Amino acid sequence: MLEANKILKKINLRPTTQRTAIIEYILQKHKVHITATKLITHLKKKKFNISLATIYNNLNELADKGILRKLHVNNDKMWFDSNLQDHYHFYDSEKDELIDIDKNEISFSKIPKIPRGKIKDSINIIISLKSKN
Amino acid sequence: MLEANKILKKINLRPTTQRTAIIEYILQKHKVHITATKLITHLKKKKFNISLATIYNNLNELADKGILRKLHVNNDKMWFDSNLQDHYHFYDSEKDELIDIDKNEISFSKIPKIPRGKIKDSINIIISLKSKN
């Protein structure tokens, strides 16, 4: 059984050709940052036909099941991240590309006091890059 | 001359009633995080009529002139921040509200190596909050 389909079985989703294609893309690259548009473009280039709605349905479903994580980078589009570790990102705006920053590449010597009655839900750190002059 | 209009004169924009209203709102609260929709709702409540296009035109123009800063929080909408200091944010998703974190409330004991050929453009830190239990 395909690795992709083992994953689908584990999370109780039927192994359709569309899902398998999406998951195989994710597995192949191991650590992926992808958007719906980038993914459909990639698949269409490989002559694999799929609708945009299916891409969204599945990326969101995989995020719900904890296989992917959703990232807000800028207001343009939703990113899906296959790296499930705690980590942060560089954003290369010229290439429109995210680069992982391992959790232990950043450490804090001082962290802010959380407002009372609240607890931390998630920390999002994005370091935007530009070209050296 | 109104404080708002002094600002407009300094940045070479004509003091229209719409602009004056927008800037007065920003000044009154001193440190503001606002979105276009929140602002138009506020102004309409005060019986001040203005079009959404004008809100966007002006918030963007003020951002261009360095009077406001644009913030990406999530993909829903653009935020405009009147706090020009280097700082970070808590995001209270229940209230849909941003809270400033002063630059010196966070310090780093380790910072990641910037990829070669690139330099840091901006650092964006958002700590999303949820209610305790």
Place this chain on the structure above:
DNA sequence: TGGATTATTAGAATGATTCTAAACTACAAA
């Protein structure tokens, strides 16, 4: 194998933002 459940899809709907082009206003030169 049949029927229920789940999935895919095209196209419509939604929401934020920008664009267009026409009407209006501020400003300053005469």
Place this chain on the structure above:
DNA sequence: TTTGTAGTTTAGAATCATTCTAATAATCCA
């Protein structure tokens, strides 16, 4: 003051990412 011009506002259309709808198709398992 008047008036021409550049700058501004506006309604509504356009755009783009995303979600929804409801019809069709595939998967599953009794």
